[in-house]
Amino acid sequence: MSELEFLSTDRTRTGGGFEPVFRSPLADALAAAGPDVRDLSALGKVEVRGDVEGFDGLASAERIPLTPGRTLFLCAPEETARLREALADPSRTVVDVTGALAGLELRGERLLRRLTDLDLDGLPAVGAVARVTTIVLRTGEEFRLFFPQEYARSMAEVVLDAAAGL
Amino acid sequence: MSFLIPCPNCGSRDVNEFAYGGEIAVRPEARPNVRELGSYLYFRRNVAGVQREWWFHRLGCEAWFQAERDTRTNEVLLTERPRASRDEAPPGPEAPALPDTPAV
């Protein structure tokens, strides 16, 4: 048992009357949201403990250093398996966190300032967004938040409420 | 309290993101007697001045680190990732005068 299949979201099997359904933790919460908020929960996410210095196994994956020994990789959902394989190495602990983290994309620095005291010019960073530990990435005015999926509804409520106040 | 702590992984952050792990106490090497155990478990130096302590970055990188903080001003003088092995642990507290408090 080298791979922890039960952690992955791309190892389900259809057949025998079963058709597993991936359900985003934000599915209900974002039902009423406008186009400025996007659900990124399905993105492939792999956390690595250990050295990834020389790793160049999957060029398309985005790399977010969390601590010197911890790195988060983001990739397209269908690339997750390849990414896991490429990262596999006895010196590393590779954990598929696709199902662990909900993802949310939103626009506007002003909105983010209502949610977090992180330095928005110093991203990516991990910090408190709406009092939940969140990985925050920025591309121009676009922000991506990754946070524990069990807070998805709570987070969506706060984000939509804050947006309504602007 | 709103002082800033420079997390070795995340940089300067509000103290409210962190959990305090207490001042660094050295664990006995061999089985302590009741009195020594009580001292290790319950007695802290509680200095008015610079003290070395544990902090956990709960709303951040979720890592433990050590800090030197002036307890009078809350100025954090330095932070660093934990020293790996026991041998390098900082010197232990001077044994405080102990009342006879049962440890267990």
Next chain:
Amino acid sequence: MRLPPRPQERIDRSRELTFFFEGEPRHGFPGDTVGSALFASGRRVFSRSFKYHRPRGLLCCSGQCPNCLMQVDGVPNVRVCTMPLREGARVRGQNVLGSLDRDVMSVVDKIGGPFTPVGFYYRTMIRPRRAWPLYERFLRNVAGLGKIDRGAGRTRRFDTEHRRVEVLVIGGGRAGIEAARAAAARGEQVVLVDEGLGPGERAAGGSFEVIAPARALGIYEGGLVPVDAGQVLIRFRARRIVVATGAIEQPLVFPGNDLVGVMLPGAVRRLTDEWSLRPGSRAVVIGADERALSVVAELRSAGTEIARVVDLRAESPRRIAAEGKKGRLASVLVDGEGLDCDLLVMSGGRQPAYSLLAQAGARIEYDAGRGVFVPIELPASVEAVGAVAGELPSGATPAATYEGGGKARGKCFVCVCEDVTTKDVRRAIAEGFDSIELAKRYTTVTMGPCQGRLCQLPSVRLYARENGTDEAAIGRTTARPPWAPVSLGLLAGRGHEPARRTSIHERHVQLGARMMWTGAWRRVHSYGDPAGEVRAVHEAVGAIDVSTLGKILVSGPDAAAFLERLYPNRFGDLRPGRIRYSVLGTDAGRIMDDGTIARLDDDRFYVTTTSTGADVVSEWLEWWNAVWGMGVEVVNLTGALAAVNVAGPRARELLGRLTDLDVSNESFSYLDAKQAHVAGVPCLLLRIGFVGELGYELHCSSPYGEYLWSTLLERGADLGLRPFGLEAQRVLRLEKQHILVGQDTDSESNALEAGMPWVVKFDKDEFVGKWALEHVRERGLRERLVGFEMTGWTVPPEGGQIVVDGRPAGRVTSARWSGELRRAIGLAWVPAALAEEDAELAIRVDGRLEQARVRLRPFLDPDGERLRS
């Protein structure tokens, strides 16, 4: 009545605004404040004072004093002199019985009342004790400020915003603007905040941001400055803070100094310059510095006749008194000379507004030469500029008080907010309150809405004189946030509380579950029929969402050694694919959590914790990992995985329908862990039995939790499957005497006394808590956690007393009615001597003693045959 248009006026006369005062329409212009518009409409009485209900009028006209507090659009305690006028605003007086002009309670002023002397109710209203609620209701009605609507919900929206800035300038006067300009010119990012409406114009052309009206509430550690910007609380983190809060004109202390018509020079200046209003028709001006005396010119230009100017730098009158008619100023006596007037402009010099600096850690000292407190020794990264730094024109220091003499015996106020007179202060000193901090708490001087702006310095002068010492020796009271009044709604913000929900949450809601909080988690209490849910688990099969369980992956070459060293139980010899239970202890030997640990392979362990312990345990593991520096990675998977416990005699049958795995008892035995697809979803299956029946915990990636759950319910329906909640689980585990950490144990409990000596492997070299547990073993067990069953039908309350020889000797930690056993059962801490099968216990229930018998083994299936079947 407005004056003809004036060069500096702020009003736009081309447009008229209508608002309502006590329901009556009034008019003003854009640029007016509610206060200036009311003044223009002829209103002079703006409030009634705190204790004596004396009429009060505009005093500072700049938001510093308590005199113009009114209710605006339902919001109490609004300073109308700085509140911009809005079309349709509804304005009311407050703290009155009747109207501002005829307040029934003003008899207090004439004949005295419950508050007359300071400290009165501390001494008097304490007896009889029972009557305090009555006294309190009475006091609340007649004293205090404004009224809040108790039924009101969140009507206004308040938000919180976080900002980082290189330089934050507080105060937009001349010095603040200059400092902001200079910093901006150096290329620094600058934000300036100011309480007033003016700085926008003054700052024109500067390359910095201006936020106004906005009030800095305090300076906290780390350069944190919360700023009240009306509907938004901005939490600034500033690298450098420039305080330019200026200086505050100080009132003089003399009889009648609170009469309507007594104003500070700044009020006069604003009324005439900004709103083109004539503050009075005939005025006396008493001032200690140039700035105060210069209002004479302004008054003249507004057509006010000047009756007399008293320049305190040139003359030192012994007696000053103001006399009024119906609370309005009618005349002023200066050393016996009577002057008819309706306006008295007074100023005892200006006191630097140092409070924010003091909060930031500056030292504040009394400067005897200038007669004011000035900041010295500023902390790094905080700067003071302009008047607050002590840059003040020289002036005279006025007398601490001026006596009226003769027939002038009006009240002489030190503090207009709290209605404290010189007599009250003298009395406090006579009673022994000689320290300024104690006297403050007793007399409440400086504790009102002005927060000492207008009363700190005068009261210090008075204390100094009465104590026969000087101001430096008296010192000042500690400056604390908030520096400006702030509404609680703003501090509360939006009030979101983060909640954790499992990925199956929506299904539970659809099933009509009653939800409850456990820590931050929303969990199912029951689906309406806990007893039926228990029965389903005993007789058929049940399913419970246990996604909230803590789940931690411990991996690495030292993983086994790490757990061996941390847990009292043994894990080094645990075979891959097997599960073992343990409590987790501290070095004090106390139980902090419990759970099962499955070995996935040589280097990986799957550790489960209680639902509320997940974060604590994961931090605890991380901490020991940091201390020991072992080759271990600790990954918290709690939210990553959904988990469902399927339990009951038909659980195997159900599972067999969903997986290719051989689920026979031979190949998938009790305490086995396996990976397999269940309903097409990859799962970790743990065969454990917290609820006492044959059961499997299915752990899978969270996004499939809902699918797995729905499929289980669907495919198990014909087997009699029912979902069950926490209440059913509590009964089921109690029937097995399985403990709940935190319910049956507390921060003092150890594994030996909690009846689990079998998890403590004393023959291990080392484990956390070993030393302490060895000492416990040597001293012997003092109390024990045991099961009990009631002789009668009563279910004792949790926390109920165990009574031995009439004394409390233990307590019930859990108790429930077991439908299966038809008996009330529970767990209790009892003296060790009573921990014997069949021992009799007396439990206090509603004052009676009920009998129970100790049961040391599980009530149901004591040999675990069901679990292993």
